[in-house]
Amino acid sequence: MNHSSPSPISRRAAAIASSATLEITAVAAAMKAAGKDVIAFAAGEPDLPVPDDIIERAVQVTKEGRGRYTSAAGLPEVRAAIREKFAKDGYQFGADQVMATAGAKPAIYLALYALVNDGDEVLYPSPFWGSYSEIARSVGAVPVAVPTLPEEDFQPDARRLEAAITPKSRVLLLNSPNNPTGTVYSRETLEAIAAVVRKHDLWVLSDDIYDCLVYTQDKFLNLLHVAPDLAPRVIVINSLSKSHSMTGWRFGIVGGPAVVIEAMGRVASQVSGNPNTISQLAAITALRGKVDPTRVASLNHRRQVLIRELQSIPGLYCPVPRGAFYAFPSIKSFLGKSYRGHTVATSTDFSKLLLQDQLVATVPGDAFGAPDHVRLTYTTPEKDILEGVRRFKAFLAEFR
Numbered sequence: 001m002n003h004s005s006p007s008p009i010s011r012r013a014a015a016i017a018s019s020a021t022l023e024i025t026a027v028a029a030a031m032k033a034a035g036k037d038v039i040a041f042a043a044g045e046p047d048l049p050v051p052d053d054i055i056e057r058a059v060q061v062t063k064e065g066r067g068r069y070t071s072a073a074g075l076p077e078v079r080a081a082i083r084e085k086f087a088k089d090g091y092q093f094g095a096d097q098v099m100a101t102a103g104a105k106p107a108i109y110l111a112l113y114a115l116v117n118d119g120d121e122v123l124y125p126s127p128f129w130g131s132y133s134e135i136a137r138s139v140g141a142v143p144v145a146v147p148t149l150p151e152e153d154f155q156p157d158a159r160r161l162e163a164a165i166t167p168k169s170r171v172l173l174l175n176s177p178n179n180p181t182g183t184v185y186s187r188e189t190l191e192a193i194a195a196v197v198r199k200h201d202l203w204v205l206s207d208d209i210y211d212c213l214v215y216t217q218d219k220f221l222n223l224l225h226v227a228p229d230l231a232p233r234v235i236v237i238n239s240l241s242k243s244h245s246m247t248g249w250r251f252g253i254v255g256g257p258a259v260v261i262e263a264m265g266r267v268a269s270q271v272s273g274n275p276n277t278i279s280q281l282a283a284i285t286a287l288r289g290k291v292d293p294t295r296v297a298s299l300n301h302r303r304q305v306l307i308r309e310l311q312s313i314p315g316l317y318c319p320v321p322r323g324a325f326y327a328f329p330s331i332k333s334f335l336g337k338s339y340r341g342h343t344v345a346t347s348t349d350f351s352k353l354l355l356q357d358q359l360v361a362t363v364p365g366d367a368f369g370a371p372d373h374v375r376l377t378y379t380t381p382e383k384d385i386l387e388g389v390r391r392f393k394a395f396l397a398e399f400r
């Protein structure tokens with residue numbers, strides 16, 4: 001008899017997609033390990049080293065035997081350093097208004113867990129970092145992507161946001177500089193969003209993980225810089241993953257209303273416990289210091305190289321990203337065409353064939369709610385950027 005057994009997986013877990021970026025990065029890493037000369041434009045991870053003083057501090061506190069349990073929200077001295085860092089950035093948070101987390105990702109999860117009930121809507125401008133929809137779903141919320149347009153520099157439009165609001169709308173997620181578009185929200189954009197937030201009593205999660213990576217005259221602005229009256233409804237999230245290459249150290253910071261921070265800490269205490277204690281103690285050095293300007297200059301140089309090269313490809317439209325470390329060209333004029341006998345219907349087909357035939361790893365726009373695009377990370381060495389784009393061009397030249 002052939003009984004197919006029912007899946008043991010809950011409906012909620014079954015509804016969550018895995019991270020496309022992590023999946024492609026794993027495939028590219030396996031191909032590399034098998035000796036293939038893969039050029040990886042996929043992972044959102046700087047290739048620059050973690051600053052020496054942070055590593056030395058981590059070694060020292062490990063040797064001192066300080067890697068013990070802490071409060072779920074972090075050690076008092078770490079929370080003090082988080083407050084100082086936020087004050088430098090222009091936000092005043094009290095001692096009960098900050099916490100440490102194991103990165104920005106769990107911070108977003110905990111904040112949404114604390115704020116939404118089943119069926120509440122979580123809105124975000126689209127294209128969007130693919131985890132937003134999945135984290136929202138995982139806490140029982142309904143994700144709502146609000147489109148932004150390449151011809152408007154992907155700036156969120158307050159009228160489109162307002163049109164998407166329903167009585168169930170609860171939280172707005174903002175991310176500037178943006179992954180995947182590189183857009184830095186302007187003052188006008190944020191002022192218009194602030195008016196919508198006030199009118200509809202939304203909560204805001206501001207994911208500022210790329211705030212130190214702005215390459216143009218634009219200045220990074222958080223909603224609180226233009227609308228300080230919204231402090232009772234805004235939660236600021238940041239992490240050391242992108243600013244200090246501490247991706248695997250898992251350290252993030254949160255500032256917001258005490259009632260939300262308390263709930264987030266309570267949930268964390270029953271789920272994950274404290275963020276890694278060694279990372280917390282070493283993070284104090286990072287939080288009290290400055291982001292190394294040579295890191296930003298190095299990424300800016302690679303941004304210019306990648307954009308110049310991509311813009312020289314006929315048929316590829318590549319807006320200039322102003323922050324973060326991603327290029328997000330439109331591949332619209334290639335989709336639906338034939339490549340070596342296959343019809344390339346979607347950005348996922350496109351990225352798969354590019355990896356298979358030219359050994360270039362990218363993330364399809366499908367993963368960001370932008371089916372006509374593909375994302376390339378410019379955290380690879382310049383020579384790899386040049387070689388990667390050469391292969392990208394060779395790939396596109398075969399489209400008929």
Ligand SMILES: Cc1ncc(COP(=O)(O)O)c(C=O)c1O
Pocket residue numbers: 044102103104105106129175179207209238239240241247251252
């Ligand atoms: C917009 C955005 N938010 C959050 C994260 C996750 O950061 P962390 O490593 O701190 O969890 C990423 C990582 O790619 C990101 O791009």
